[in-house]
Amino acid sequence: MINIVYMATPEIAVKSLDELNKCEDINILAVVTQIDRPKGRGNKLTPPPVKVFALNNNIPVFQTEKISKDEGLINKLKELKPDFFVTFAFGQILSEEVLKIPKYSTVNLHASLLPKYRGANPIQRCLYNGDKKTGITTMLTVLELDAGDICEVEEIDINENMTDLELTKEISEKSPKIICSTLRGLYLNKIKPIKQNPNEATTAKKFNKNDAMIDWTKTAKEIHNQIRSMLTFPTACTILNGKTVKIMETRLTDSKFSSPAKIVKVSKDGIEIGTKEGCILITKVKPESKGIMSAYDYANGAKIKPDMEVGE
Numbered sequence: 001m002i003n004i005v006y007m008a009t010p011e012i013a014v015k016s017l018d019e020l021n022k023c024e025d026i027n028i029l030a031v032v033t034q035i036d037r038p039k040g041r042g043n044k045l046t047p048p049p050v051k052v053f054a055l056n057n058n059i060p061v062f063q064t065e066k067i068s069k070d071e072g073l074i075n076k077l078k079e080l081k082p083d084f085f086v087t088f089a090f091g092q093i094l095s096e097e098v099l100k101i102p103k104y105s106t107v108n109l110h111a112s113l114l115p116k117y118r119g120a121n122p123i124q125r126c127l128y129n130g131d132k133k134t135g136i137t138t139m140l141t142v143l144e145l146d147a148g149d150i151c152e153v154e155e156i157d158i159n160e161n162m163t164d165l166e167l168t169k170e171i172s173e174k175s176p177k178i179i180c181s182t183l184r185g186l187y188l189n190k191i192k193p194i195k196q197n198p199n200e201a202t203t204a205k206k207f208n209k210n211d212a213m214i215d216w217t218k219t220a221k222e223i224h225n226q227i228r229s230m231l232t233f234p235t236a237c238t239i240l241n242g243k244t245v246k247i248m249e250t251r252l253t254d255s256k257f258s259s260p261a262k263i264v265k266v267s268k269d270g271i272e273i274g275t276k277e278g279c280i281l282i283t284k285v286k287p288e289s290k291g292i293m294s295a296y297d298y299a300n301g302a303k304i305k306p307d308m309e310v311g312e
Helices: 011-022 049-056 071-080 122-128 164-187 220-229 295-302
Strands: 002-008 026-033 037-039 044-046 061-063 084-088 105-110 133-140 150-157 237-240 243-252 263-267 270-274 279-287
Touching: 002 011, 002 071, 002 164, 011 026, 011 049, 011 084, 011 164, 026 049, 026 071, 049 061, 061 071, 084 164, 105 164, 122 133, 122 164, 122 220, 133 164, 150 164, 220 243, 220 279, 263 295, 270 295, 279 295
Parallel strands: 002 026, 002 084, 026 061, 084 105
Antiparallel strands: 037 044, 105 133, 133 150, 237 243, 243 279, 263 270, 270 279
């Protein structure tokens, strides 16, 4: 029996926890997750999705704001004597003291093809950069961020219109298989982890609200990639007829028109806007204090017309 402690927080990590809980040769001793936090308009205190699943399946749960400073929790984890810690979008850095607790190692699942996109934002950054391929990597956790030896890799193709929401879902669905395979391979000594090449390492920094505003002097592809990479946060936006509007969906067009920041046409397909190179079609928007709607419906109500300048 492989005894593990699962450390994770958001929804993306729930399917893997579910699969591990079903495995007859894997025993989940406990789940460690972040504390409940205010969420939504009402700031209601909300438990992490991983906590909800664990409690519903009678798995002990420990919550901590900073595991490296939580001596009480560290002592409890030592008492459990796990073979492995498994981390997946946990959101906290493990100290040397914590990493020494498992009998074998700490296995982390990272949502990129390491050493590319080390850090907190690999899903959004690969879309923002227009990559055609990404993946999932299991690795042995070390003190340096996402720099441990690689155990297994699963590649994922990215199409032109894939969003961060869609990629997150695919990673969530493909992660259980590779986590289980890695644990068994390490436990049975059938996996020989491979060192990363530090010369190939890149960093995936988080976006902030200042990254949201669209720069229409960029190319259509660059703007399209910005929009599809930021649906979850901070959501790309622009100014249309004096109002700030969030852009929820776009498509690239075949138009060669390239007058930046000018509306080319408005049709039932949406609002077509010129860029530094090519045009982009906005198909869905979210105006201030309103729900998501078709760009055509918004254009009619907001009196958006061809030849208008955007972003001002």
